[in-house]
Amino acid sequence: MKSYSEPVSLPSELLSVAEMYQADRLAMEGGVSGATLMEAAGKGIADLIIDTWPTGRCLVICGPGNNGGDGYVVARHLTEAGWQIDLASLVDPEVLTGDAALMRDRWEDDILSLREVMLDDLDLVVDAGFGAGFSRFLESDISTLLSRVKKAAVPVVAVDMPSGVNGDTGAVDPGAIPAAMTVTFFRAKPGHFLYPGRSYCGRLQIIDIGIDVEYLEEIDPETHLNGPDLWRDDLPLLTPEIQKYSRGHAAIVGGGISSTGAARLAARASLRAGAGATTIVSPPSALMIYAAAMEAVMVTSIGEAGDFADWLQARRIGTVLIGPGNGVTDRTREFTLLALESAANVVIDADALTVFRDDPDMLFSLIREKDEGEVVLTPHEAEFERIFSLAGSKLERARTAAALSGAVVLLKGADTVISTPDGKAVINYNAPPYLATAGSGDVLAGLIAGLFSGGMTAFSAAATAVWIHGAAGNMLGPGLISEDIENVIPEILSGLFREL
Ligand SMILES: NC(=O)C1=CN([C@@H]2O[C@H](COP(=O)(O)OP(=O)(O)OC[C@H]3O[C@@H](n4cnc5c(N)ncnc54)[C@H](OP(=O)(O)O)[C@@H]3O)[C@@H](O)[C@H]2O)[C@@H](O)CC1
Numbered sequence: 001m002k003s004y005s006e007p008v009s010l011p012s013e014l015l016s017v018a019e020m021y022q023a024d025r026l027a028m029e030g031g032v033s034g035a036t037l038m039e040a041a042g043k044g045i046a047d048l049i050i051d052t053w054p055t056g057r058c059l060v061i062c063g064p065g066n067n068g069g070d071g072y073v074v075a076r077h078l079t080e081a082g083w084q085i086d087l088a089s090l091v092d093p094e095v096l097t098g099d100a101a102l103m104r105d106r107w108e109d110d111i112l113s114l115r116e117v118m119l120d121d122l123d124l125v126v127d128a129g130f131g132a133g134f135s136r137f138l139e140s141d142i143s144t145l146l147s148r149v150k151k152a153a154v155p156v157v158a159v160d161m162p163s164g165v166n167g168d169t170g171a172v173d174p175g176a177i178p179a180a181m182t183v184t185f186f187r188a189k190p191g192h193f194l195y196p197g198r199s200y201c202g203r204l205q206i207i208d209i210g211i212d213v214e215y216l217e218e219i220d221p222e223t224h225l226n227g228p229d230l231w232r233d234d235l236p237l238l239t240p241e242i243q244k245y246s247r248g249h250a251a252i253v254g255g256g257i258s259s260t261g262a263a264r265l266a267a268r269a270s271l272r273a274g275a276g277a278t279t280i281v282s283p284p285s286a287l288m289i290y291a292a293a294m295e296a297v298m299v300t301s302i303g304e305a306g307d308f309a310d311w312l313q314a315r316r317i318g319t320v321l322i323g324p325g326n327g328v329t330d331r332t333r334e335f336t337l338l339a340l341e342s343a344a345n346v347v348i349d350a351d352a353l354t355v356f357r358d359d360p361d362m363l364f365s366l367i368r369e370k371d372e373g374e375v376v377l378t379p380h381e382a383e384f385e386r387i388f389s390l391a392g393s394k395l396e397r398a399r400t401a402a403a404l405s406g407a408v409v410l411l412k413g414a415d416t417v418i419s420t421p422d423g424k425a426v427i428n429y430n431a432p433p434y435l436a437t438a439g440s441g442d443v444l445a446g447l448i449a450g451l452f453s454g455g456m457t458a459f460s461a462a463a464t465a466v467w468i469h470g471a472a473g474n475m476l477g478p479g480l481i482s483e484d485i486e487n488v489i490p491e492i493l494s495g496l497f498r499e500l
């Protein structure tokens, strides 16, 4: 087994386009001119190119705004370093204003029109067409040029964002083409990590252009990249006085006789993640199956909803996970409502989400009225659509859903987004596609329940679980099945605790 190495570690703050302009403004108010920032941006990109590719011939495509301005600076520095540069403008260069016009004037060589661009014998293309200011759609002459670049199979370095990728949403214009490397400034943007944008960025590099990190305090970014720095200090620490129940007792509601696997996967993950005790609540008909299959996980049989409420209280259950393999049934619905009425934290997944498709407001009002305990909803896209049906980017949808429901919402996928009701959100980026396998969501839900039981907040438990899940995916790699995930959790946790 290869040992796990964390994907490249990046600063956790992600700036929306508006927050990036705010950073720009703060820097200028602090005495760093826009032209100085643009010079630093262009020089930084040129230096990276010089470090990465042998000197050769490069086409620099410049747009109408400051992204284009950066392109003129890159072109100048590459020329000085001995590169042969063709520079093409997407617009009449005379329309440029401000710092971009200044950089155009500092460029002493030819400016080609789109019609004049030749793509033969190129070693590199710098895409300085549109960055943070991209809106609307790519005009057809621009798309045509980009598609010619793609066909020529020349590596592309994108300035800030590949042209046509939206920095806030990760939405991609049909004319956009993928970059080999994207170089952004100060901090990354959500669009670098939300799909499909993420797959157009290639290797992401973040460079310092002289914006003071202290401005982040004033900007107070709403979105972060998920990673241990956000929640490492909240991990449940063990002390000599603890006993199993003080580490937290999680209840996993199990499904009927033909679908017991989901709860079993979740229950074992819950124990691995640190719940001191985990009990599967089985319908009476399936008790024998659960009892025969589980060792450390306990099993209890509860048929009536009323008995479930009494049991939660009597056993002082700290966290309930409901939904995996439960079936879209009255039992699932009633047990979910009772879990929400109890003092426990509740993780609502899979069928326990779908069962509210006809009256999600009822679910949301119970969540909002809950006195004690927090709630996490863990839908995949289809489950999300059933109960929220919202438009917008994944980030916007998760935020709105959290605000609407009053729960922490974890919207799954390759770019899982987790949001609190007040809009604090993380985007996860360490999850490999090996995790797209039956049962892996059940394991994730169990991890959340285990961390929640250990005393983490809903948001930290969800973010930690998703990250551990991704780390497990990377460690196991090809051939991963959901049963494997729990086996690597001790090693991942040990790594996290070593860093404390
Ligand atoms: N700290 C920082 O932030 C720093 C940022 N820097 C750089 O600034 C970049 C942001 O610059 P920016 O605001 O000028 O935006 P940019 O991406 O050049 O596009 C704006 C122009 O494109 C036009 N336009 C838009 N969509 C269009 C379309 N579909 N089709 C046609 N036109 C379209 C738009 O027109 P409008 O929408 O206003 O009509 C406007 O004219 C950023 O990505 C980074 O590279 C660095 O210099 C250093 C410091």
Ligand SMILES: Nc1ncnc2c1ncn2[C@@H]1O[C@H](COP(=O)(O)OP(=O)(O)O)[C@@H](O)[C@H]1O
Pocket (backbone or CB within 6 Å): 350, 380, 412, 413, 414, 415, 416, 431, 432, 433, 434, 435, 436, 437, 438, 439, 440, 441, 442, 443, 444, 469
């Ligand atoms: N392409 C992908 N890349 C990374 N992670 C993925 C991908 N597809 C799915 N996942 C993750 O795998 C898990 C699947 O969960 P879910 O859809 O509930 O499946 P199941 O119900 O079979 O357990 C989620 O954590 C999801 O984020």
Ligand SMILES: [K+]
Pocket (backbone or CB within 6 Å): 067, 127, 128, 129, 130, 131, 158, 159, 160, 161, 162, 163
């Ligand atoms: K660009």
